[in-house]
Amino acid sequence: MxxxxxxxxxxxxxxxxxxxxxxxxxxxxxxxxxxxxxxxxxxxxxxxxxxxxxxxxxxxxxxxxxxxxxxxxxxxxxxxxxxxxxxxxxxxxxxxxxxxxxxxxxxxxVAKEKSFSEEEIKFTNADVSLAGVLFKPIKSEKPIPYVILIHRSGWEDRNTPWYHSLAYSLASKGIGVLLYDKRGTGKSTGNFSSADFNVLANDAVSAFNYIKERKDLNYTKIGFLGASQGGWITPLAANKVSNCGFAILIVGPAVSLYEQDINRVQYTLTDEGYSKQSIDSALHYSALFFKYIQSNNTKDWEALKTYASKIKDKKWIDNLDIPQSQTGDDILWWRKNRYDPKEALNNIKCPVLSILGEKDVLVPPAENKIKMETYLKNAGVDYKIVTIKNCGHDMITKGELNGTDWNWPYTYWQWQRQPQEFFNSIFEFINK
Missing domain, CATH: 2.40.160 (Porin)
Structure with a gap:
């Protein structure tokens, strides 16, 4: 016992x-x-x-x-x-x-109390049901602005750390936020991989209309914020609604998809220390790739295959899109998304904030800032372009030693961080 x-x-x-x-x-x-x-x-x-x-x-x-x-x-x-x-x-x-x-x-x-509530919501775009969360500041007696977050590429839902954190921070500062699961993720139906940019923009427009239809929400204005791919989609969504309050583009390209991918190859390989010969070879392949994408010509396909075979053992091959067939999913995606933001940016009607990262190899400021400024000047809207120092595509600095050897206290580890200028620029622009 x-x-x-x-x-x-x-x-x-x-x-x-x-x-x-x-x-x-x-x-x-x-x-x-x-x-x-x-x-x-x-x-x-x-x-x-x-x-x-x-x-x-x-x-x-x-x-x-x-x-x-x-x-x-x-x-x-x-x-x-x-x-x-x-x-x-x-x-x-x-x-x-x-x-x-x-x-x-x-x-x-003891935990600190949140200054906002989170409400599960649902709305629709055609036959697709979109689910998400509405972040509602609690102590707001006056009307407040609301912002709709538009996703980057790939799988993104309400729990994606970058977007969830931004929603949390904005709501803590008294700004309402609508963060929805991208179609085909979380609790939303549909399929994001088969949707083009116009369809994704229409999802954001449905979110805009959902807020407008909520009689209990006391808002001053409604705007959009999109990062990376969302920076392409945001101007499209802003141009599809009336009275858009603002558009915020975080590392949003001002170049076409084709140009952006060529920039990605060039700047990534440069950042990784490859020789000019290697970079030129990779860029030559990219030129052949997009030539075939646009022509759908058998001769161009054969030229692409021949060059792909020539470089197949190179260390940098993983940075390139190597299609397995003439009509593979990647080929079809590029053809479906032959997008250039020039028209959307030239015709935007609301104030625009564009934030770029100084060290961004995917959306390098050198290739995007001048075009962005030109298009927004043509649009005749209030705009601001900010370049955050030492930040890459994720708007976080690189963690590194401030010297060559570990030698505390003279040499110490500098943690990754998100400069305060990033969030302050967004918060101040929305409240301006």
Whole structure:
């Protein structure tokens, strides 16, 4: 009987250890003395974390599990092994793969109350049902602006860290936000990979109309904010509605899709240190690729295949689009999206904010800023173009040593960060 009783106690203890902690914890990440603040809200259903310096707010952990006395957590910086001190309640941890190691130390504290509510919503575009979240500031007695976030390429839904964090930050500052799951992701129906830019713009227009139809929302104006591919789609959406309040383009290209991809190849290979000969070879392939895309000519296809065979063993081949057939999905996508934003930007009627990243290899300022300014001048609208220093396409700086060797305190790790200028530019422009 005593053996059975002891076994039950051990089982209860093991179950207790296997449970994920609950509550709000605040602390820091450290790497050889350098510090970056972090906080967690642990729960059995969903655990989120904030790293304010990189603009991450209320982001769901990529993975979290408890195994005996070890809490395994995956966040922006990778996998961490963490441990809960039963005496103090502190959580301490260490990175799995990064060296020098990133350490984490968290203490339980009282959570701050959100200054906004989140409402699950649904609206439609033709036969597609779009689901999302409406972020509604609570203490807003006066009418407030609302912004609709338009997605980048690929899978993007309400939990995508970059967009969810931006929505959270804007709502915390008293701006209403509509963040929907892109068609075919989250709780939305449809298929984003088969939709062209006009269809995606119509999804955003449906979100605009949804806000206008809500009699309980006290808004001053409604605008759009799109990043990367969303920066192409935003002007299209703005031109499809009446009384658009503003359009914000985050690393939104002013060049065509074809030009942008050629820029991507050139600047990426340059950034990775390849020789001029290698870059010229890659650009020659890209020229052949787009020549075939536009001509759909068998002769051009054969020329493309021949050159692809010639460069197939090059280290930089993964940066190129190598089609497997004349009518593959990638070929059809490029033909469907032969888009140039010139017309949409030339004809836009609302104020525009364009934000570029100085170190962006996908939408390099050198190739986009002058065109953007030219088109917006032609449109005759109020506009502002901002280039954020040291930022790439994700609007976050690169993490690096401020020297050549680890030598604290003289040389230390500079954490990745999102410059305050980025968020301030958006917030001030919407409220202007």
């Amino acid at each position: 005593k053996i059975i009783y002891t076994a039950i106690l051990l089982l209860i203890a093991q179950i207790a250890l296997s449970q994920i902690p609950k509550g709000h914890y605040e602390g820091a990440l450290t790497r050889d003395g350098s510090v970056q603040l972090i906080s967690f809200d642990f729960d059995t259903d969903k655990t989120t974390y904030d790293i304010p310096e990189i603009g991450y707010m209320d982001v769901a952990t990529e993975r979290i599990s408890q195994s005996k006395d070890t809490l395994n957590v995956k966040i922006f910086y990778g996998d961490f092994y963490c441990f809960l001190d039963s005496k103090t309640g502190d959580i301490t941890g260490i990175s799995k793969d990064i060296n020098p190691k990133i350490r984490i130390h968290l203490k339980k504290t």
